[in-house]
Amino acid sequence: MSTTPRQQVLKCQLHDDFVPGAYDNWVVWAGALSAQIGELSFAATLARAYVDEEQHRQLQVRVELFFGGLDMSQIRTGDIDARLWTDAVPAPGYVPMALVVNEDGTPEEGVPRLCEANLVFVSDRVSLTTPGTFSYTAEFSADGLPLEDPGKHWVALNDLAPNQDGLVVVSPRWVESGPTMMEVSLRKLGAQVDTEGHFHGGHIEDLTAVVADLPVDVIYLLPFFKPGFGDLHTKLDVRKGELGSPYAVADFFSLDPTLVPDPDSIDLAGLLAQDLFDAGDVTEIFGDQSPSPEELADQGAPQVARSLGADGLAQLTGRAHLRALTRRAHEVGKRVIFDLVLMQTSRDHPLIRQHPEWYVQEPDGRPAIHRIAWLEYSDVALFDLSFNEPLQEYLLQIAPYWIERCDLDGVRIDASQTVDRPFLKRLHNRIHGIRPEALVLGETLCPLQEATDIPVDMIYALFVDFHRDAEKAAPLIDFLELMHSTFAAGTVAKAYFENHDSPRASHVWAQRFDELLQAAPKALDHWSRLASGLEARSDARSDARPAAGPDGGPISPARMMVVAKNLQASLIDASLGMAPQPAAAADDQRPHLSGGTRLAWALEWGSQWAEMQRTDFEQPTLLKPEWAQTSPGLDLSEAYRRLPHVLASCTELQDGAVYYHRHVTETDSVLAATRYVHESALLVLHNLDAVAEHTVDIDLSWLTVNPVLRDVIYDSYDALRLVSSQTPSLTIQGSHLSTVLAPLQSRFLRLTWVPSPTMSMGAGSTPAVPQPNDLQPE
Structure with missing residues (x-):
């Protein structure tokens, strides 16, 4: 078989002179291994896909190759062979890869589309049909032998540079939505x-x-x-x-x-x-x-x-x-x-x-x-x-x-x-x-x-310390943005505020709130009125289930605060995740890694009635499920029972991107975010302050439209049957929304608009729509 001088040089550098594992980038280098699944791009560290019998996914792998001393623009299809190895297909597991070149009919037809100075190869698509974990890597050959020749010499990607095999985790599709x-x-x-x-x-x-x-x-x-x-x-x-x-x-x-x-x-x-x-x-x-x-x-x-x-x-x-x-x-x-x-x-x-x-x-x-x-x-x-x-x-x-x-x-x-x-x-x-x-x-x-x-x-989201101790929004937003940019797009993380490894959050909160109320007479009055109102309404209920504190006496203001904080923690976990967002790039550019981690809210048995006793399985202690039979534990349990139905109606929480609003109050006491899809958005507001109400003014100008308030989807005070002394004001003018949040109150507000032809939100967002890594303090 005749070879060109260019092919002879390639063979010499890749096969004759190069020592596997020498990692001499001046001779030959390969790397930048990545995966594309649907519209999402992943580093080789780990990619994610979700499948069932009706929905399969397609994997395509990309890799780069460089030869020192050669003009890579002179390389042509056939000079170098490449193939993908993966155990996602039957043994021997090889899938063809092709050099990315300019298309036919263009002035540069057949010329490689270089990424910086590197050749780019992409694989044929691999169908992912069943759950499991699969590895992949690339191999190269420039020995001039036909692909089918059993004597053909292939050089593994990991021998050319310190790479690791790529990893794809394929999970059951039902997990994708974040099961509670x-x-x-x-x-x-x-x-x-x-x-x-x-x-x-x-x-x-x-x-x-x-x-x-x-x-x-x-x-x-x-x-x-x-x-x-x-x-x-x-x-x-x-x-x-x-x-x-x-x-x-x-x-x-x-x-x-x-x-x-x-x-x-x-x-x-x-x-x-x-x-x-x-x-x-x-x-x-x-x-x-x-x-x-x-x-x-x-x-x-x-x-x-x-x-x-x-x-x-x-x-x-x-x-x-x-x-x-x-x-x-x-x-x-x-x-x-x-x-x-x-x-x-x-x-x-x-x-x-x-x-x-x-x-x-x-x-x-x-x-x-x-x-x-x-x-x-x-x-x-x-x-x-x-x-x-x-x-x-x-x-x-x-x-x-x-x-x-x-x-x-x-x-x-x-x-x-x-x-x-x-x-x-x-x-x-x-x-x-x-x-x-x-x-x-x-x-x-x-x-x-x-x-x-x-x-x-599915992995863990480490929110326990935030829920137990954080009183400001910025630290949690920082952590969320780091999480979205760190984990593979589409990762599902279990989010909780207490478990068997931690003290009961309700116990910690109760001690803290007792101390806070001693120095906050206005807050003491607020929570005392809420407790009295709940007791009165419980007495009037036809089922005659009374309201009572943990000791059987009147409901303490601190106990009311604990119940409100408990529900708010789960609402935060349910509302502040992010559906995976694509970040497209041309074949000759390294892909922008997609981001987005979904949160799956979780409880420990007893959380639903604000249990105070730790689940100390080593000791003969008892929990108090009977607290779920009297208010406010009863109201909290019923709020949790209704919560899945409310959340299921919010498509923005399932499929939406997220925009975190920073410093919406001077004290940074309100955690605010907008979950949005193409035609609507859900503004979620959480007042982390246990003693003071806060007026918030939310700038929605980044939406590029003037939203219309359609409905209050959820109000944590309503869910717990808490009646404040006044109905919170709520106004929207132009691109600004203003409202008042009572202590430890959370609200979900649905916004809609008429989409413009140039507006794209959620999946495939245009640069005009913020992405998680682009968010700046307001």
């Missing part, structure tokens, strides 16, 4: 203390009884595995607290036996009649010679406990009750996921004897204690997980085991930021391989940059 979530500790829901002062933890069936009433899409269960309390080496009881931690797992394939009732309360015949256990369960738990399910049902639970063991009965019943929970949840349109612990076991787990090499060990051979920063978890043994293939293969079995057996809908990965990414990819794919619609949620308690490459369907 509630965290539940099973041992606390339904827990009781008997007349002798003994604590009795809650059971799985207690959650089943109320799951239909929980105002969220997904129920997230804290670990339900059998816990351990001892230390195999010291023989000591090392449990945390009186109850021990559910994160100290003694058996990943057994349930905590305390999550099922005593044998006298178990109806095996009823469970069997509902098809909640079968012969496979009986054989797995009791062995091949065990009685049939029908024989067990005839014996009854007490006799089974005596003859076959109480733990075996608990395992059989626990599986049945877990299936009943997921069945009921699915009937009412909800999903159930569970906490997957990957980093540790209890210190009496049999694996410590069977596989000591699976653990990080102290010099004396004992398994190491799990330490994170200043925290020490002395009740657990730390796995040596990174690149430990036998251990990883063992752990990969846990999630599929429970998902398949009990019809669970996914997992929350504990401390996912500490798990090596190749293993997380395998886990994500293993779970989606058995249940494509599963949710894999990753706990990401780390700086934002450390969470950008975690291959899960």
